[in-house]
Amino acid sequence: MHTTTRQKIGIIVAEIFMIVLCLVMAFPFYWMLVSSFKPVGRIFTDPIVLLPTPFTTDSYFKLLTETAFPRWYLNSLIFAVFYPCLAIFFSTLAGFGFAKYYFKGRNVLMMIVLFSMMIPLHAVMIPLFMLLIKIKWVNTYWGVIIPFAANPFGIFFVRQYLASVPTDLIYAGRIDGCSEFGLYARIMLPLMKPAIGVLVIYFAMISWNWFLWPLVVMREGSMFPLNVGMAAFVSDYRILYDQLMAAAVLCTLPLVILFLLMQRQFISGLTAGAVKQ
């Protein structure tokens, strides 16, 4: 295609704009990293010091030895392992039921599932908290995980995925004497691997970043997940910014690594639902 001078200028302007914008977007990341390696007294300086001088790893050392940070990390890991397992079990089972069987009330129930995706946590938070008090689940892992283990998005996603899997496989399985649960466990589950991969990343990411609900449920510092712990740093009278930034780096690192390794699943997890409606 022939490129006119006007178009060339347009491309150059767009390039410069993108470079500036990306530098601005990436800079806070750089600043987080740099600040975590500075001594706490040298973080706020006028004029700005762009390099971590003097360089120190004190903040990381103190964070790991003097605060409850390792425990918070463990709590977050517990959420990020158990929540995806439970949520995936419930959504693959129900998604399979919705996709491969005809039964009375199927459409109505599916509508309810879809509709419930719109209901915000804020709408149910107070009665849910009162319920947890009644069943003595306040300040427990269950109290955070179980109420959200039935994730409507998971069902929707699995049902969409299974729509493209031929139903003949199920008939064949039945003729060969497979039980109904066997159809799920032995035939469908292996076929769902790509969908499960996307859901693992999606659920792990949202549970790693949970904040408001554990903030309400967890009453003791030792039960906090990472994000609630970091927020507790900020509500302290004197904020230790060097340790806070070290915590932020360690909190973001797993997701960055996961993203760089599995970009495709990451993006499709986040954009599922958006484009194919």
Add this chain to the structure above:
Amino acid sequence: MNENRNQSRTSLRVSARKQIITVKIAPYVFISPFFILFAIFLIYPICYSLVISLHEFQGITSKTFVGLSNYLTLFKTRRFLYALSNTTRFAGGMLVFSVVTAFFLGLILNSKRITGRNLFRLALFLPVLTSTVVAGALFRLILVDTSAGLLNSAIKIFGIPPQRWLFGNLWALKSVILVACWRTLGLNTVYFIAGLQGLPSELYESAVIDGASPFQQLRYLTVPLMRPVIAFVAVITLIHSYLVFTEVFMLSETSARDNMITLGYYLYESAFRFFKFGYGASVGFIMTVIILLLTVFQLMLLGVFRKE
């Protein structure tokens, strides 16, 4: 012999009937674990939250019925009205700075003539990986009001006096928008890129042959074709904006001032700091109504209710 065959036929028939019954029951068994949890932890709380909002609570168990008085008090309380107006302004800001900007970034990044597209996408997407708490902590460090704050020392180079980014009336809410934009811009751009990649290229080829200018292509092809994606991104952004909480929690001191407070924060404060459960539930109900209206609006934009 004959009897034997008959017997095996009956047993076959019985097992076939058994199988039909299991096939009929199986789906209910498969969906029941989900729906049991769903009923306990979603349907019941929603219904109960309406009941709660009509009561005043002393502690957790003793309650008195007060009718709509919680709702009436809300609209007479200045702090709630601040929260409502701040949240609406926040949502408007997000629509302009996160959605419209992302659309144009999507257009730029979808054009094959731009070099370094993958690097740009990566830089835009990295903030999406931070949690809201991390983003809030990070921007607190950058925006801090003292003259040694990063942004304040940066603008000093241009001779601009230090600003009160976090606590002054002028900037407080805009700072919240800035943090939320930084974290969501990349994701919205990814949505738009995914949508743009699905557009049929033949249409653009024939448009070029017919002599359509790039602007005409945008106006008469891209925007109408992208309408479902635009509607989705805009409404999702609005919904999340009406729920905004964490950014405010992180950027304010121990308690948000009137110039930064949002509906989500007001609910949290009423219910879990002052333990006014009934009052908090009525805030939650109003938020839900706003979100349902936005959802209906989205379905209308997508043409769900339009007659064929």
